[in-house]
Amino acid sequence: MSSPNEAAMIQPDTRARLGSIARELHEGLRTLGADTELHRVMQEIPNARERLDHVSRMTENAANKVLSLVESAKPEFDSVTSRGRELSEALARLSTSPDISVERARAMMKLCGDYLSKSSDFMEKQNSVLTQIMMAQDFQDLSGQVIKKVIDIITRTEEQLVMVLVDTAPEKIEVKAEAGSTEDLQGPQVPDKALKQDDVDDLLASLGF
Template structure:
């Protein structure tokens, strides 16, 4: 095989690869945008839920502390005559104190969960950067592919695997047909 024919094969292979990449760029950008949107929605939902739960936990903590203090004062009051009532109030005060401690721990946990959601901002920045790069690369790659000779075979490029946007996801019937055609 001559050097010229080897060079021609390499150019043809490169042309096919570039052609396939150019065809996949819009789908890749669409998928990145979809992932960014879904992670942003999920993070926003979690943050809103955590914020509401933290407010609820703070209200329970505050009320529990107030109840505990009030019950402790009543238990020490001379207006309550039976000893049993005092003992019961001390138990209620201990319970309220435990509930307030629980709520304080829950509030701290919610704060940790909220702080851990910073991944969305970072992943969104990365996805935006890659999307902008793909948007810049697509037109010159299309121009380059258009200037190259047509690929020898009209093989279609393989679709990207991974996250599927709802309009491109395989339907169960498609999966069943594929499995049936393979003898399963």
């Protein structure tokens, strides 16, 4: 970026030439009828940036919420897993014990009952967690629509700029430009008529860019 001193050093004739170029470009676009579409697209670009920022925020919020839910559930999950393993080992020992008294059996049954009760509570909580995780992904439909809209804006901007280059190309390279089909640069953007990047690259190369 130029400093104030550097900007002040720009000669008046240079400023006049820059202004003349800007005016010529503006008049050329208006003559070609491209200024209206380009102006509309340029008005949409700031809105597109805001939409992408909104998508970024929604994605970040959803990711943070999912991570928070998983982190909060993990300790209890580890506890239930560990307790279940201990109970399984205790049952295995009891099953091989030659002396299984009624008291020991009742105590083991109580432990099993307590574990099942806690496991049931845990599963209910996890069902709620899974529901919240699923709901945290509801931004995807909206973000998909926003991203498609932004892609459409970028595509139309590219189309208009390429067509301006085609319409203003010198005669000596017009034939080369026409050799690359420009039909794909017009009409609605459906899958079989979408702007092909290879075609754009070839066209720009033929125009000397």
